[in-house]
Amino acid sequence: MDFGQYKYEFELISSDLTDFEEKIARLEQIRYIEDPKRFFTETAYQKRVDGNLTYYSLFSRIKSNHFNRGSGYLTHGFGFYRGSFHGQMIRGLINCCNLKQDSTILDPFCGSGTTLVEASLLGFSSIGIDINPIACLNSKVKTDLLDYNINHLTKDNNKYFNLSFFDDYIDNLTDFKKNIIGDVKDLFYLFIFLRALSTEFRFSVDRETNFKRIYKRYVNTLKLYNDFKKKNDILLGKSSIFFSDCLMELKKIRTDSIDTIITSPPYIDMIDYIQEDLIPIKHLFKKKEIEFLKAKSIGNKFKNLLITERLYWKRINIFLQESFRILKPDKYLIIIINNYKNMKETYEKLIFTNNFYIEMILKREVINVKKKDNKEFVYFLKAKK
Numbered sequence: 001m002d003f004g005q006y007k008y009e010f011e012l013i014s015s016d017l018t019d020f021e022e023k024i025a026r027l028e029q030i031r032y033i034e035d036p037k038r039f040f041t042e043t044a045y046q047k048r049v050d051g052n053l054t055y056y057s058l059f060s061r062i063k064s065n066h067f068n069r070g071s072g073y074l075t076h077g078f079g080f081y082r083g084s085f086h087g088q089m090i091r092g093l094i095n096c097c098n099l100k101q102d103s104t105i106l107d108p109f110c111g112s113g114t115t116l117v118e119a120s121l122l123g124f125s126s127i128g129i130d131i132n133p134i135a136c137l138n139s140k141v142k143t144d145l146l147d148y149n150i151n152h153l154t155k156d157n158n159k160y161f162n163l164s165f166f167d168d169y170i171d172n173l174t175d176f177k178k179n180i181i182g183d184v185k186d187l188f189y190l191f192i193f194l195r196a197l198s199t200e201f202r203f204s205v206d207r208e209t210n211f212k213r214i215y216k217r218y219v220n221t222l223k224l225y226n227d228f229k230k231k232n233d234i235l236l237g238k239s240s241i242f243f244s245d246c247l248m249e250l251k252k253i254r255t256d257s258i259d260t261i262i263t264s265p266p267y268i269d270m271i272d273y274i275q276e277d278l279i280p281i282k283h284l285f286k287k288k289e290i291e292f293l294k295a296k297s298i299g300n301k302f303k304n305l306l307i308t309e310r311l312y313w314k315r316i317n318i319f320l321q322e323s324f325r326i327l328k329p330d331k332y333l334i335i336i337i338n339n340y341k342n343m344k345e346t347y348e349k350l351i352f353t354n355n356f357y358i359e360m361i362l363k364r365e366v367i368n369v370k371k372k373d374n375k376e377f378v379y380f381l382k383a384k385k
């Protein structure tokens with residue numbers, strides 16, 4: 001193919017990419033073919049494209065936390081979340097979908113919002129749903145702050161450093177509790193406050209010290225990111241977050257309206273996400289409300305293991321049915337699962353009975369985790385419509 005003025009010159013981000021990363025690096029080049037001029041702003045695995053330093057390589061220098069490579073950059077490192085995706089991988093997967101500018105990406109189990117952050121950074125609209133209110137708050141702050149003036153965030157902020165401010169503030173949080181609505185600046189400081197509470201409990205460091213430490217780390221990251229924005233054009237997409245049971249929320253989404261779903265559902269009886277965030281959740285919700293959230297959490301233990309498993313598959317089946325309905329024809333549902341409790345087999349059965357076909361499965365070794373045989377499988381599915 002003749003690329004005219006384009007040189008088709010790539011320099012990989014690292015010389016020791018895994019087999020999985022090399023595959024995504026090849027597949028995402030569909031974006032170069034589509035629009036060679038933009039590829040350096042989109043790629044997840046190249047350091048330079050036709051001589052241009054890529055946005056990803058610049059992003060990866062702006063660390064908000066020291067996680068494994070491929071995560072912890074920009075707002076991705078705001079708040080640890082168990083089972084969260086690597087931003088770099090999601091960026092690569094979105095590129096593989098070769099979406100048009102006005103596309104909408106959905107993550108019905110959005111957790112800490114990795115899919116939403118990368119969708120926004122690539123200019124796409126996104127929708128995230130989660131039953132964990134702290135995960136929703138995390139997603140909201142991480143996505144909204146990508147398009148927020150740092151000076152406004154740090155100006156006139158003394159009131160937040162007197163932590164008793166949050167007592168009254170939390171009492172008046174009705175809109176947020178229902179719909180994750182609120183002033184982003186207030187929500188940013190609320191998020192830091194709730195993080196400070198969790199770490200006070202876990203690491204016995206008082207909440208005031210934690211608050212200041214977390215604030216400093218987040219603001220440093222945001223300052224560097226704002227400098228990046230001043231020097232480089234970036235078209236940001238908008239993200240909408242719903243604090244809800246996705247099985248209910250998906251029913252409200254129009255048929256054939258979503259361009260890509262990228263998600264990782266919870267596993268059977270593995271992580272109780274509400275329990276994980278119980279300290280901050282208890283600050284916001286009453287006992288009865290917390291019990292309701294736990295009951296709606298897919299995969300949570302219910303009576304015995306047999307009933308738990310039956311309920312899990314019933315709910316995953318509804319998630320697949322709804323995904324089929326809302327996806328536009330010929331668009332991807334990308335599900336990332338591991339083979340915990342031999343789930344792969346049942347997932348594959350349900351994928352077929354819900355009229356999806358498997359276009360490709362990529363295997364990913366999970367790095368830096370001590371468990372043996374820790375592999376994830378990335379399913380690229382398309383609906384037979």
Ligand SMILES: C[S@@+](CC[C@H](N)C(=O)[O-])C[C@H]1O[C@@H](n2cnc3c(N)ncnc32)[C@H](O)[C@@H]1O
Nearest residue numbers: 084085109111112114130131245246273297298
């Ligand atoms: C594997 S985690 C997703 C992590 C996410 N990919 C990230 O990058 O942080 C699964 C998520 O599903 C959520 N979840 C469980 N049941 C749910 C339900 N009924 N509706 C919506 N979300 C649910 C959990 O709260 C958890 O955040």
